[in-house]
Amino acid sequence: MQVLGIDIGGSGIKGAPVETTTGELQDERFRVKTPSPSTPKAVVNAVDEVARHFSWKGPIGIGFPGVVRRGVIGTAANLDNSWEGQNAEEAIARKTGCPVVIVNDADAAGLAEVKFGGGGSEPGVVIVVTIGTGIGTAVVSNGAVVPNTELGHMFNSKGVDWELLVSEAAKKREDLKWAEWVKRLNAYLKDLCFFMNPDRIIIGGGVSRKFEKYGSDICCEVPVVPAQLRNLAGIIGAALYAEQRLGAQVPA
Ligand code: BGC
Numbered sequence: 001m002q003v004l005g006i007d008i009g010g011s012g013i014k015g016a017p018v019e020t021t022t023g024e025l026q027d028e029r030f031r032v033k034t035p036s037p038s039t040p041k042a043v044v045n046a047v048d049e050v051a052r053h054f055s056w057k058g059p060i061g062i063g064f065p066g067v068v069r070r071g072v073i074g075t076a077a078n079l080d081n082s083w084e085g086q087n088a089e090e091a092i093a094r095k096t097g098c099p100v101v102i103v104n105d106a107d108a109a110g111l112a113e114v115k116f117g118g119g120g121s122e123p124g125v126v127i128v129v130t131i132g133t134g135i136g137t138a139v140v141s142n143g144a145v146v147p148n149t150e151l152g153h154m155f156n157s158k159g160v161d162w163e164l165l166v167s168e169a170a171k172k173r174e175d176l177k178w179a180e181w182v183k184r185l186n187a188y189l190k191d192l193c194f195f196m197n198p199d200r201i202i203i204g205g206g207v208s209r210k211f212e213k214y215g216s217d218i219c220c221e222v223p224v225v226p227a228q229l230r231n232l233a234g235i236i237g238a239a240l241y242a243e244q245r246l247g248a249q250v251p252a
Helices: 040-053 088-096 105-116 168-173 178-196 206-213 230-246
Strands: 002-008 012-019 030-033 060-064 100-104 125-131 135-141 144-146 200-204 224-226
Touching: 002 040, 002 105, 002 230, 012 040, 012 230, 030 040, 040 060, 040 088, 060 088, 060 105, 060 230, 088 100, 100 105, 100 230, 105 125, 105 135, 105 144, 105 200, 105 230, 125 178, 125 206, 125 230, 135 178, 168 206, 178 200, 200 206, 200 230, 206 230
Parallel strands: 002 060, 060 100, 125 200, 200 224
Antiparallel strands: 002 012, 012 030, 125 135, 135 144
């Protein structure tokens, strides 16, 4: 099935048509800036712009940077607060005229990595950590994603939200060198392992493209590898989720 996969991020909204049987993009990725303020109306318009760029009339899968339950937004740490409680699925379906499925962006990346990246062959628990404007997590157990885990917002021993210290945005804000940033990443991964005891950790999001800059300095009790789909995982996974939920209703 062809599904338009869209990844809503804190700085950009990116999309491309995805063939869900292979995970391949069918066209070049298109990106618009995330509007500021990132109110529901402005973001819905930006998503519509991505759909119109591809003259899209079919199903759309969207990764959203917050908790999402049955299309309704629970949290939106890096978008406008007024998203909370909004039915994003309904709003975007109304605007685009297309069937829409919305999931947490890290869960989307997790599903894509399991299906088409490095996560699928691993027995036990895999955690995909997406690091961009925020930190997202997908906990995958034997191929199934436990949704909305939000382990990027665990607190460190001083009571500080890890996202504020380890996100790509924090690295930029504090102008940290990779060597400084990776020390923080190692401390975060230690906490993550203490609480979750995964068998493997996959790093996705913006920083996954630069893994060669810090990968050899990662110190962790379990293997830590970059996402094989790099930061396209969010787009591909959002399309896969939409196929799962809409598959029965929409012709191939
Ligand atoms: C949000 C998560 C999201 C992550 C990555 C965090 O701030 O709480 O839901 O997955 O950012 O976008």
